[in-house]
Amino acid sequence: MAAPETKIILKHADNEGYDNSIDCYMKHGGYEVLKKALKSKPEDLVQEVIDSQVRGRGGAGFPAGTKWKFIDYKSGKPVYLICNADESEPGTFKDRQIMYKDPHQLIEGMMITAFATKCKLAFIYIRGEMFNGARILERAIAEAREKGFVGDNIGGSGYSCDIIVHRGAGAYICGEETGLIASLEGRRAYPKIKPPYFPAVMGLYDCPTIVNNVETLCHVKHIVDIGGKEFAKIGTPNNTGTRIWCVSGDVQKPGYFEYPCGAITLGELIYDVCGGLYPGRALKAVIPGGSSAKVLRADERYQGKLRDGTEFDWSINDVPLDFDSIAACGSMSGSGAIMIMDDTRDMVEALANINSFYAHESCGQCTPCREGSLWMKKITNRMIHGKARKEDADLLYEISKQIEGRTICAFGEACAWPTMSFVSKFKEEFEAKAEGDDAPKGEASQSKKDSDYSLI
């Protein structure tokens, strides 16, 4: 049986009678950690976060403390904090729970982070579609400002920092940190080349900027509360703290669940927590980290060595849910969005759906992603409409290899990895598309294997 949830961030959010007002928050001990942090030295707070080994919850999993250490204080330019509330990764819906139900936790986390990193101004970049969320956040910030937790002279400490809520306008690429910064500045959301535009050195308005995910900033509050080393005891080494996993797809009880890293396996999550698959169905594939992550095939055996040298030999149900284990299986835990597919799902159609998303969301700045994503979409669309060719599977794979690693931002990997993994793990389905009943039926003399399309 699976362990029960360890709700740290979502401790109060779904409880009966809890609302998103500041009074309710403060009744449950809210803003006490901020008061404690304001009495500490900023460098000590940064050290706590480093000791906690907390990794970013936005998708990349980069250690937050290390990111804070990169801030360029020598230039004398003001430092900015941006909370990345763009949550657009397909399958992810954890940040909105925090923002809609417990926004003050985010605000407290942001104020502690701003104080620790000596920020001048903080922003929350929230995706345009969450207009209610933006309203809730603005109301919460106004409440907090009234009580002196945001704005001038926070808590009487002499430190001032305000929070501005900025709404996006419907672009996945605004979740990329440099794309977000460009959008915040009012320009087209074109990610910037790194080097030289690392946000910690040259970010918003070319000033040092910290961009962190909503969940990460909430963790900062809890790290300062219990101390970095205590926090590091939750979870496993290098995978510390709790994570909110969003489960969607072919399970009976989809939803979001908070567990310490490594405390639960995939099988336990699917079968014990989420009520298992629908009767009569078998598990076929799992995408463990938002659609950008590589797919895991259900009947495959996962073997190899972990970072600390221990060998593992897992079925898909044995994979522990944290950063490193899923990475060791050849995928990534990304934003924590687990998408379950059972055997009624056609992999080619699933990939066509995913490719359509990436082709639509590509910003168009660099050649491989712009042209490649649309090309892959056109191929998979053609395949699901009955005009697949035998060579399409290899072609898709080669196109995705041509995109990966050659682009300005990680969107190249994001649009290439689904195709790469689907085609390599489920190759038989892609090749079968060219031969099955879906294949074009030409003249009687034309062999079933020939398609109407030929190379130019």
Place this chain on the structure above:
Amino acid sequence: MVTVNIDGKDIQVPKGMNIIEAAKLAGKEIPHYCYHEKLSIAGNCRMCLIEMGMVQKDRETGKVITDDEGKPQVRWMPKPAIGCGTNASDGMHIKTNSETAKNCQNGVMEFLLINHPLDCPICDQAGECRLQEFATDYGRGYSRFVEKKVVKPKRTVLGPRVTLDDERCILCSRCIRFCKEIVDDDVLGFVDRGSYSTLTCYPGKKLENNYSLNTVDICPVGALTSTDFRFKMRVWFLKRTKSICTESSVGVNTTVFSREGQIYRITPRQNDEVNDTWMSDSGRALYKEVEAENRLRRFQCKGSSISSSEALIRFKEIVATGETAYVGSSHMSVEEQYLLKKLTELHKGPVYWLQHIEEGDGLLISSDRTPNMRGALLTGLIDNLPGDDLKALGQKIDAGDIKNLVVYHEDVLKAGLTEEQIKKVNVLYLGTHVNETSKRALIEIPTLTAFEKSGSFINQQFRLQKFSQAIPGPAGILPDINVLTRIITLLMGSDDTVTSLDLIWQRMKEEIKEFSEVSFRGMPETGVLLDKSRFEHIKFPEGKTLHYEPKNR
């Protein structure tokens, strides 16, 4: 200077130089589209992807770790890096033609071509298209794309001189960066997203600044085309001639494209000391004056055509009859001005000069709208800035002191002389176009435009620059140096008609001290900076332009 290892060979490059330039120094070409020497780095075409690595240094001692053979150990980056965005630093290793780099080039080339329309037969850029060139050199050679291509607007009129074909655009953003950074006219931008991104003008605005045709030059494909040149001629039929723009004293270096005696277009030539790689639109349109309606094509005396030899004899006879005043022009080349000076010394008379000053645009059009005013200073025709009008000459004419007036290329009626004053003198006109003065001239001698002769100009930096003949002049018109030499020899009583630029330069080098070290034939591409110390006291009218002060004096 740092040491960078490119494809196995070490070379010394300035620190911070980007890898595309460093590879050029090493003699290697890294293909690129969006990178341009004079614009900011965009890094979005991904064509210049190369493998990059750094030598491994021992953390404590800082010494380079070497393998058994003594070669430094290199840690190669896991992902390829863009050449334009990578700056050279000590110990960097670059591979431009490894398997990975070639794979990247093949891949990016393929991606660029999948939505590119099959327009080569009708596209102006064919023959100078970087897509064609890199596809042959760095492409895969065959296509694997069997889907339908993206369709975009095909003949957008961006402005009065530029037409855009969106389907051909590879979204390199060079035109956008040029308009924003060089001209400060931020009218171009992308709209829509992904593969449907389209270049447009800001709503309600047009691409009509006086440097819009430079975007056509820098566009690596045939997306931005010159409306004037569109569909006129294939570029491989065109002959290229190096010339200098006569629009202003900046002396923009140009290339004149012509075929069979007709000019089709003018583009800028790179000269980092004068005009970088840019040129104004108004300067490009100057080739139209060659075939203008009012082109002076015949030697005329009192309105009727005569032969050239007769015209020159009559010219000499009239000049020899009395006091002759000369009005020269700053459009003359240095050699012609030297010959005019010889003429004024042989048959002494006052020399008058006009200046043509308008407001400079701060970029490549200076306020002095003539190309060679300083040539007149150096050859001794004038010793200070010319005036705005010819009132002093008019007074002399009224006083009866002047019998003949030699006018070279100017319109004296616009410069302050009156009809009555003109009637009092014999006007001898030399010029390229008909104007009010030439209509009242006793003798009209047609001359050649700067496209039809060779010579040199001295620009605002006191830089001597050569220009070459691109097309032959209209039938029967003699080059200016021949005309002036013939007049001189006639006045001297000799039958000698031989002259050439080399002969003129031989003499100029002896007589004018600033030219003593100059070799006309061996002049470098960027021109020769002359010693301007003789003229330090003159307050020249030009203000700041792109390179008013030369980089190295």
